[in-house]
Amino acid sequence: MTKDKNCFWRYQVVYDKTIDGLNEDNFAYTICEVYLDDDGKLECWTEGKSIAPYGESIDELNSDLQMMQRDLATWKPVPFDSLSVGMTFERNLGDNSYTEERRELLKDYAMEEVLDELEEMKIRRKSGADVTE
Numbered sequence: 001m002t003k004d005k006n007c008f009w010r011y012q013v014v015y016d017k018t019i020d021g022l023n024e025d026n027f028a029y030t031i032c033e034v035y036l037d038d039d040g041k042l043e044c045w046t047e048g049k050s051i052a053p054y055g056e057s058i059d060e061l062n063s064d065l066q067m068m069q070r071d072l073a074t075w076k077p078v079p080f081d082s083l084s085v086g087m088t089f090e091r092n093l094g095d096n097s098y099t100e101e102r103r104e105l106l107k108d109y110a111m112e113e114v115l116d117e118l119e120e121m122k123i124r125r126k127s128g129a130d131v132t133e
Helices: 058-074 097-127
Strands: 007-017 027-037 042-045
Touching (some): 027 058
Antiparallel strands (some): 027 042
């Protein structure tokens, strides 16, 4: 990575042919981290094809899983072996049911989060705690 450019990271769904070799169209999908420059061009990526969600608390783990879901819904999968410095990625444009299903799942997660937050506010209000936090 060059030091004079700002970089950011996100998750990227990648795929590879499965080991069984029985079906030419049999792919395994995983998630890796990609690091992009200011122009959205790939600078580097995780060495392995798959990264596990991580958090030092349940909330952090949940947040990491949500970021994975968001990036799954946002970016088209690419073959892991095609990753190369300088490449760019295509966004999902809602042109297939897979993307639409992911968007619906994200909406459900977002709604659950809002409902959980409202429930916590009700509990704090009943206990006399400040609910403006």
